[in-house]
Amino acid sequence: MGALSHIRVLDLSRVLAGPWCTQNLADLGADVIKVEKPGEGDDTRHWGPPFARDQNGKETSETAYFIAINRNKRSITIDISKPEGQELIRKLTKESDVVIENYKVGQLAKYGLDYESLKKAKPDLIYCSITGFGQSGPYSRRPGYDFIVQGMGGFMSVTGEADGFPGASPQKAGVAIADIFTGMYASTSILAAIAFKDHTGKGQYIDLALLDTQIAVMANVSSAYLCSNEIPKRWGNASQTIVPYQTLPTSDGWIIVAAGNNSQFRHFVTAGDEAHLADNPLYSENPLRVHNREQLVPLLEAMTRTKTKAEWISLLEKAGVPCGPINNFKEVFENEQVLAREIQISAPHPTAGAMKLVASPMRLSETPTELRMAPPTLGQHTEEILREKLGLNAQEIELLKQNGAI
Numbered sequence: 001m002g003a004l005s006h007i008r009v010l011d012l013s014r015v016l017a018g019p020w021c022t023q024n025l026a027d028l029g030a031d032v033i034k035v036e037k038p039g040e041g042d043d044t045r046h047w048g049p050p051f052a053r054d055q056n057g058k059e060t061s062e063t064a065y066f067i068a069i070n071r072n073k074r075s076i077t078i079d080i081s082k083p084e085g086q087e088l089i090r091k092l093t094k095e096s097d098v099v100i101e102n103y104k105v106g107q108l109a110k111y112g113l114d115y116e117s118l119k120k121a122k123p124d125l126i127y128c129s130i131t132g133f134g135q136s137g138p139y140s141r142r143p144g145y146d147f148i149v150q151g152m153g154g155f156m157s158v159t160g161e162a163d164g165f166p167g168a169s170p171q172k173a174g175v176a177i178a179d180i181f182t183g184m185y186a187s188t189s190i191l192a193a194i195a196f197k198d199h200t201g202k203g204q205y206i207d208l209a210l211l212d213t214q215i216a217v218m219a220n221v222s223s224a225y226l227c228s229n230e231i232p233k234r235w236g237n238a239s240q241t242i243v244p245y246q247t248l249p250t251s252d253g254w255i256i257v258a259a260g261n262n263s264q265f266r267h268f269v270t271a272g273d274e275a276h277l278a279d280n281p282l283y284s285e286n287p288l289r290v291h292n293r294e295q296l297v298p299l300l301e302a303m304t305r306t307k308t309k310a311e312w313i314s315l316l317e318k319a320g321v322p323c324g325p326i327n328n329f330k331e332v333f334e335n336e337q338v339l340a341r342e343i344q345i346s347a348p349h350p351t352a353g354a355m356k357l358v359a360s361p362m363r364l365s366e367t368p369t370e371l372r373m374a375p376p377t378l379g380q381h382t383e384e385i386l387r388e389k390l391g392l393n394a395q396e397i398e399l400l401k402q403n404g405a406i
Helices: 017-027 064-068 083-094 115-121 146-152 177-200 210-216 220-228 262-271 286-291 293-304 309-319 329-334 336-340 382-390 394-402
Strands: 008-012 031-036 051-053 059-063 073-077 098-101 126-131 204-209 245-249 254-258 323-325 344-349 353-358
Touching: 008 017, 008 083, 017 031, 017 073, 017 098, 017 126, 017 177, 031 083, 051 064, 059 064, 064 353, 073 382, 083 115, 083 382, 098 177, 115 126, 126 177, 146 177, 146 210, 177 204, 177 210, 204 210, 245 293, 254 293, 254 309, 262 286, 262 309, 286 293, 309 323, 329 336, 382 394
Parallel strands: 008 031, 008 098, 031 073, 098 126, 126 204
Antiparallel strands: 051 059, 245 254, 254 323, 344 353
């Protein structure tokens, strides 16, 4: 029994932020019903290649994007534009503890599926809305996209090579961090609302915005500006306040060196047979190394190019210098620590056979997460859910099919 096995979630969200949230809840044991449009489904079902391959190596129709964020959920297809579909949502809401959606502001009100409408059917409902800019403010009705929010929220202004270096320009993250962090905050908010409901019996409305989240997760960078009024800059893979705390080239790739104090710096350059750098009055203290980084870093790069990535990692680990490789994903999943932690898992799937997945990182001793099912095919559980949750018979289900409601 998972920690949330008593919780029922009706998931009206699509793409990434909402599904990331509900996958977290599902991994913790919640019964998540994913509502999708008949014949189309979640947008990410079509965001390929790449696609999962079956046991014969043949591509299936299951996209890697959809697979990443929809395990442990059941899929039901409902057309919410039809009155019969809207009624099904209302009935399923009565059987749920949480509803989550990421439609444009006001869009679900047209169908009577907004919070104010649905709480009439279930007064203690927890209802979470995820949008680009929130339910209030001049941008509230704008569509919100992760890439745009990474720019608007300041992330791209501090990400990318520093001005004056080759390739200098603002850069987005390699994954949709605004979406993912918003999903994480949504998970936390919903858990807090569940705890409050357990204590008071009251539900509530949760308003999550990608832009709010992006600014919040800038953490010390946002705080640095508020404290100093100085606009933070891009530093590439280097640190503004610590040197060396950056990527450095080796003879066959790159490593990360994070020498956070003078002792670690000395051990680093000693391992590279350049101990004199630690005694140099220009580099002996971290503030001096920061001030003189333009002279020091080329010397460090010349030193690290003399050995391979593996040689440096071995030397620096023995010397107690924080370091690490920059792995490609083949190297990630072959890493001994990753193998020991069993991060790669698999689950049986109707079309892909044994579908490879990434395990939840949440490790709970009494209520561990469990892989109960692979990401569902479109509408895989429609009839099952209608029978189980609403008590519909075969004739009633067939009628809903005929009028296009499911």
